[in-house]
Amino acid sequence: MTENLNERICEGIEQIRCFRKEEGTRLYIKYMRKEILYSLKAPYRDDLRVTGYRFGFGEKTACIVGALRGNEVQQLYICSLLVQKLKELEAHGHITQNHEILVIPSVNHYAMNIGKRFWAVDNTDINRKFPGIENGGTTERIAAGVMECIKGYSYGIQFASFYMPGQFIPHVRMMETAHSSASLANLFGLPYVVLRKPKPYDTTTLNYNWQISGTNAFSVYTNDTENINEESAQMAVSAVLRFLTRMGVLKYNCHGGYIASVIREDELTAIHAERSGIFRPILHPGDEVVRGQIMARILDPYEGTVRENVMSPTDGIVFFTHQKPLVNQKDLVFTMIRRLHA
Amino acid sequence: MIQTIATIELPVDERLVLEKNRLEPEQKTGREKRVSLVTGIHGDELLGMYVLYEVQRRIEKERHKLTGILDIYPAINPLGIDSINRGLPQSDIDMNHIFPGNENGNLTEYMASQLIDDMIGADLCIDVHASDIFLKEIVQVRMQKQDEAKLLPYAKMANADLIWISASATVKEATLAHSLNMMGVPTLAIEAGSGMRIDKDYGDQIVEGILHILKQEGIWQGETTEVRTPDVAYAEDVDYANANASGVFMPAVNIGDWVCKGQQIGEIVNALKGTVEEIISAPCDGKIITVRQYPIVYHGALMYRILRKNSLAK
Numbered sequence: 270m271t272e273n274l275n276e277r278i279c280e281g282i283e284q285i286r287c288f289r290k291e292e293g294t295r296l297y298i299k300y301m302r303k304e305i306l307y308s309l310k311a312p313y314r315d316d317l318r319v320t321g322y323r324f325g326f327g328e329k330t331a332c333i334v335g336a337l338r339g340n341e342v343q344q345l346y347i348c349s350l351l352v353q354k355l356k357e358l359e360a361h362g363h364i365t366q367n368h369e370i371l372v373i374p375s376v377n378h379y380a381m382n383i384g385k386r387f388w389a390v391d392n393t394d395i396n397r398k399f400p401g402i403e404n405g406g407t408t409e410r411i412a413a414g415v416m417e418c419i420k421g422y423s424y425g426i427q428f429a430s431f432y433m434p435g436q437f438i439p440h441v442r443m444m445e446t447a448h449s450s451a452s453l454a455n456l457f458g459l460p461y462v463v464l465r466k467p468k469p470y471d472t473t474t475l476n477y478n479w480q481i482s483g484t485n486a487f488s489v490y491t492n493d494t495e496n497i498n499e500e501s502a503q504m505a506v507s508a509v510l511r512f513l514t515r516m517g518v519l520k521y522n523c524h525g526g527y528i529a530s531v532i533r534e535d536e537l538t539a540i541h542a543e544r545s546g547i548f549r550p551i552l553h554p555g556d557e558v559v560r561g562q563i564m565a566r567i568l569d570p571y572e573g574t575v576r577e578n579v580m581s582p583t584d585g586i587v588f589f590t591h592q593k594p595l596v597n598q599k600d601l602v603f604t605m606i607r608r609l610h611a
Numbered sequence: 612m613i614q615t616i617a618t619i620e621l622p623v624d625e626r627l628v629l630e631k632n633r634l635e636p637e638q639k640t641g642r643e644k645r646v647s648l649v650t651g652i653h654g655d656e657l658l659g660m661y662v663l664y665e666v667q668r669r670i671e672k673e674r675h676k677l678t679g680i681l682d683i684y685p686a687i688n689p690l691g692i693d694s695i696n697r698g699l700p701q702s703d704i705d706m707n708h709i710f711p712g713n714e715n716g717n718l719t720e721y722m723a724s725q726l727i728d729d730m731i732g733a734d735l736c737i738d739v740h741a742s743d744i745f746l747k748e749i750v751q752v753r754m755q756k757q758d759e760a761k762l763l764p765y766a767k768m769a770n771a772d773l774i775w776i777s778a779s780a781t782v783k784e785a786t787l788a789h790s791l792n793m794m795g796v797p798t799l800a801i802e803a804g805s806g807m808r809i810d811k812d813y814g815d816q817i818v819e820g821i822l823h824i825l826k827q828e829g830i831w832q833g834e835t836t837e838v839r840t841p842d843v844a845y846a847e848d849v850d851y852a853n854a855n856a857s858g859v860f861m862p863a864v865n866i867g868d869w870v871c872k873g874q875q876i877g878e879i880v881n882a883l884k885g886t887v888e889e890i891i892s893a894p895c896d897g898k899i900i901t902v903r904q905y906p907i908v909y910h911g912a913l914m915y916r917i918l919r920k921n922s923l924a925k
Contacts, residue, residue, distance in 0.1 A: 309910055310857045386703060404853060407911035469784035470708055545620040570623045595622035599718045
């Protein structure tokens with residue numbers, strides 16, 4: 270396999286590196302392949318190019334997808350860190366034989382580049398169009414084009430975002446289907462694994478369709494979406510490298526991470542605002558809380574008086590917090606993991 | 612009588628209020644049937660505003676002929692309507708994806724649940740949609756196959772040009788129509804015209820249909836006109852022409868036109884190069900039931916829906 274690496278013709282439209290070089294006595298092999306997996310012409314904008322980075326050769330082992338939405342900057346950043354790290358690992362021969370890893374940092378950067386969240390023309394969400402339709406509408410075609418490239422991998426990892434703006438404890442989320450495996454999700458070494466019963470609108474997400482097509486699919490949530498949070502980005506990169514190491518894909522020395530607690534989404538305690546106004550959180554994801562403790566204050570936006578002290582209904586740990594400075598009455602402001610045992 | 616269905620406090624000095632108008636007969640017996648007319652789930656669909664206004668106007672002219680209860684819900688997504696947003700402006704959530712809602716949920720789920728609670732018990736609901744800003748549709752009633760037996764008799768009275776029985780976005784799971792149908796309130800979803808516009812002719816056509824249904828249900832004793840006989844089509848009876856190039860779409864046929872397979876029905880042109888990027892041909896013999904209104908297209912953009920001629924022969 271190493272005899273003719275310089276002549277190896279990589280699949281795809283563009284290949285940026287495929288060479289070997291000697292450095293002292295050590296052999297460095299670099300063959301990260303950059304490919305355009307899907308492209309779409311626009312009337313007047315530059316083409317939309319969905320770019321993939323392949324590492325290793327052989328069986329389609331792991332596929333990692335970043336920003337499916339235009340506001341998922343943190344997800345894009347995590348992928349860029351991962352590309353750097355995988356490039357380095359591959360150069361040192363630390364990707365084990367017969368394993369291919371594909372990283373797709375961004376799909377909807379058309380929206381990202383103009384400050385939109387969804388497809389900029391019709392405001393449709395590509396993550397609600399899977400598995401896509403080859404001859405369907407524009408975002409259905411994009412989803413179908415991407416799906417064609419990412420199906421067949423043993424493991425699928427998406428850096429995802431929640432539909433409401435907020436901060437999470439970093440966790441792995443999975444749809445509960447016949448194909449889901451919480452024990453595999455544990456191997457990321459993140460503090461929590463959250464299982465979600467699919468609702469009708471979930472059936473068009475990437476995660477769900479990956480699972481239905483036979484891929485073990487995981488969504489990794491970090492603290493932020495629209496802003497870069499360095500600490501949680503590094504945590505996400507470590508989690509993916511740890512998982513791939515434990516699955517025998519990488520040779521990588523990493524911290525063991527957490528022994529994850531597996532929780533079901535419907536077991537989380539939701540706390541909604543009873544009043545609207547300026548939201549001033551006191552507690553943050555990961556904080557411990559006791560029943561009756563003030564978690565946030567909601568202030569009158571004109572007079573600064575306290576309209577509501579948001580109180581904890583139970584002992585537990587803060588899992589999610591509302592992030593925007595304003596809050597509507599009824600908005601979800603916290604979710605908590607109840608402490609089951611004293 | 613204007614009634615408040617739900618109210619929510621917004622962050623700064625404003626309340627979101629969901630309202631309806633209840634029209635009742637002058638002399639009530641307590642056994643009246645109740646029909647709900649609803650529109651404005653999507654903030655860019657405005658045709659229903661005219662329809663609900665006109666139905667009320669005609670009834671008010673002869674109020675003594677109203678023999679049932681009519682609940683009018685003109686603006687289910689008030690924030691979207693008043694800010695020209697299809698979904699909820701704060702979150703981009705499509706309100707027709709969250710029914711039946713959740714009383715203990717967030718703002719949108721709560722509003723949806725309150726609306727459903729208010730409508731439960733109605734004998735019939737008619738949910739008037741327009742298309743979005745990209746398409747223009749003929750007047751049609753949409754329903755899922757599972758509801759065909761229950762809804763088809765009502766749909767045939769609606770003065771529509773088409774009854775389309777398929778799992779379209781207007782009637783699939785988590786929509787108002789689907790939720791109410793599951794809860795025992797027969798609900799017709801009417802779709803016509805374009806987003807952000809009111810086509811008065813289409814509006815009047817729907818008004819005649821609603822009044823006809825109300826009369827058949829014993830709610831309205833006023834004069835009504837004879838209604839059209841609609842085409843009835845299933846999912847497989849409709850063909851699509853999607854763009855295979857990006858550029859500026861120039862249509863060559865109009866809604867309601869008959870076309871032959873292979874006939875040129877439009878072009879996608881490039882205004883920079885002065886070239887034709889794609890000649891669009893009809894994929895089948897049939898009638899144009901949807902035409903794209905917004906000229907800029909990407910690959911995949913829907914330009915026409917065509918009701919197959921051979922399906923009409925069935």
